[in-house]
Amino acid sequence: MAEQAETLRRTPLSRDRILRAAVALADGAGIESLSMRNLAQELGVVPMALYKHVANKDELLDGMIDVVVGEIEPLTTGVGWQPAIRRRVLSARQVLRRHPWASLAIESRTMATPAVLGYLDSMIGALRAGGLSTDLTHHVMHAMGSRILGFSQELFDASRQAGRTGPAAPTPPASLPPEVAARFPHVAEIAEAASHDDGSVVRQGCDDQFEFEFALDLLLDGIERLRAQGWTSAR
Amino acid sequence: MAEQAETLRRTPLSRDRILRAAVALADGAGIESLSMRNLAQELGVVPMALYKHVANKDELLDGMIDVVVGEIEPLTTGVGWQPAIRRRVLSARQVLRRHPWASLAIESRTMATPAVLGYLDSMIGALRAGGLSTDLTHHVMHAMGSRILGFSQELFDASRQAGRTGPAAPTPPASLPPEVAARFPHVAEIAEAASHDDGSVVRQGCDDQFEFEFALDLLLDGIERLRAQGWTSAR
DNA sequence: ACCTGAACACCGTTCAAGT
DNA sequence: ACCTGAACACCGTTCAAGT
Numbered sequence: 001m002a003e004q005a006e007t008l009r010r011t012p013l014s015r016d017r018i019l020r021a022a023v024a025l026a027d028g029a030g031i032e033s034l035s036m037r038n039l040a041q042e043l044g045v046v047p048m049a050l051y052k053h054v055a056n057k058d059e060l061l062d063g064m065i066d067v068v069v070g071e072i073e074p075l076t077t078g079v080g081w082q083p084a085i086r087r088r089v090l091s092a093r094q095v096l097r098r099h100p101w102a103s104l105a106i107e108s109r110t111m112a113t114p115a116v117l118g119y120l121d122s123m124i125g126a127l128r129a130g131g132l133s134t135d136l137t138h139h140v141m142h143a144m145g146s147r148i149l150g151f152s153q154e155l156f157d158a159s160r161q162a163g164r165t166g167p168a169a170p171t172p173p174a175s176l177p178p179e180v181a182a183r184f185p186h187v188a189e190i191a192e193a194a195s196h197d198d199g200s201v202v203r204q205g206c207d208d209q210f211e212f213e214f215a216l217d218l219l220l221d222g223i224e225r226l227r228a229q230g231w232t233s234a235r
Numbered sequence: 236m237a238e239q240a241e242t243l244r245r246t247p248l249s250r251d252r253i254l255r256a257a258v259a260l261a262d263g264a265g266i267e268s269l270s271m272r273n274l275a276q277e278l279g280v281v282p283m284a285l286y287k288h289v290a291n292k293d294e295l296l297d298g299m300i301d302v303v304v305g306e307i308e309p310l311t312t313g314v315g316w317q318p319a320i321r322r323r324v325l326s327a328r329q330v331l332r333r334h335p336w337a338s339l340a341i342e343s344r345t346m347a348t349p350a351v352l353g354y355l356d357s358m359i360g361a362l363r364a365g366g367l368s369t370d371l372t373h374h375v376m377h378a379m380g381s382r383i384l385g386f387s388q389e390l391f392d393a394s395r396q397a398g399r400t401g402p403a404a405p406t407p408p409a410s411l412p413p414e415v416a417a418r419f420p421h422v423a424e425i426a427e428a429a430s431h432d433d434g435s436v437v438r439q440g441c442d443d444q445f446e447f448e449f450a451l452d453l454l455l456d457g458i459e460r461l462r463a464q465g466w467t468s469a470r
Numbered sequence: 471a472c473c474t475g476a477a478c479a480c481c482g483t484t485c486a487a488g489t
Numbered sequence: 490a491c492c493t494g495a496a497c498a499c500c501g502t503t504c505a506a507g508t
Binding site: 114116122125138146147152155180184190193221223 | 360377384
C-alpha cells in the first residue's frame, strides 16, 4: 500500500522526464551504465514503459544530445564574429565538461538532430554576418569540426576514460614511468617541459583550458587572416 | 574426418592471427559485428580459445589499433618539418579510411598502446627537429589532437555511420530536404554553395580530401607562423 | 595441465497474453 | 485499447567439469 501511494504520487512518465533522468544517470554513473533496463529502474517503471516515449535506444541518445546542446549559451550579439564564435564555443566546452559522455555520443550518432542543426545554423549565420563568403564559411565549418561544439578529440584526454566523471584529472604527460620515458624520449621531453613550465616542483600535467583556447585561437586567427585576404577555394 | 583434416591443416591460433582476423572482420562487417563469439566463429574456434591470447575484448581492441597504426608510412626524411608532418598525417588518413571503425575505437580507448606512443614520439621528434621549442611543440600536439593521427571528427562524417564501410559517400550538405532548408537557412545556404561551386549541375556534396587538407594547412601554417615569431606560452 | 561446454549476469527489443 | 511479463537472440566472461 505504501507502494500504491508512491505510484500515485509519482510524476507520470514523459519523454522529457525520461531524457532528463537518462542525462543524470549518464552524468553520475557513466554512459556504460545507461541501459534501458537501468534507466527504467531509476524511474521506477518497467523497461517496456520507456518504449512508449522513445522508439529505441538510439533515439534516446539523440534526445539526450539535444538536452545537452540546449544548455549551450546563445550567441552574444554586438561583438565581432571572432569573439562571438569564441565565446559560444567556450560555453559549449563548459557544457560538455559537465556531460563527459556527450562528446563520444555525439560522434557515434549520425548527428542530424534538430537541436544540433539549429546550433550549427546559428554558428554559420554568425560567420556569414562577419563577412565570410559562403565558400570560406563552408570550409571553415569543416575545419572546425567537432571543436565548433566545444570538444577537441585530444589523444590523451582523461575525461574520455570509461566511466570517469567530474573535472578531468591532469593528463598523462607529467610524470612518465622511467621505462616509458626511455622508450619514447620525445614524448618524455615535452612531458618534462610541461611539468616544469610554471616553475613549480609539483607535477601539474596539462592545462586543458589553455590547450583548448590555444587550438581554438590558432584556428580563428588563421580564419580571420583568410577572410581579410579575400581567400577563395577557386576550384 | 573431413573436420579432422581441416583441424590439422588449420594454422594454430596466435595473437597475430586473431588480431588480423579481427581487423578484417571489423573492416568487412562493421565494428558492431565484432564480438568475441563472431570472431571465434570466423577463426573456427570456440570463443574461449581467444582468451588464451588476449586478456579481454578491450585488449583485443588495443591490439587492433596497433595493427592499424603499424600501416602508417614512416616519416619522410630530408624535407622540412611541415611537409614531413603533412605527408605522414595524410598517410595516416588514408590508413584510417581503409579502417573506418578505427577512429572511434581509438577515441574510446585510453590510448596508451606502444604503437600509438611510438607514432606520437616520432611526430614530436619531427617538430623538435624542425626548430619548434618544447613549449610550442607541446601545445601544438594538443592543438593537432586526433588530426595528428589522420582523422578529423567532422560533425557530418558519412564514414562514421554505424557499419558503413568502403569510401565515404558524399556528405549531407548537398541536397537538403526543403523543410530542413527552410528551418535552417544558413545551413542550406552553404550547402547550396558547396553543391554548385564546380559549375556542375550534379550534386557532389563535400570533397573530404579538400576539407581535410584545408584544416590541416590552416593549422600547420599557423604553427609555422608562431615558430617563426619565436612564440612562447610565457606562463 | 590443458581445454571447453555450460552457466552467469547482463543487453535491446519483440510479442503474445493479460487486464 | 492499453500495458507488461516472459521470451528471444544476443553479449563478455567465469568457472567447474571433462580430458
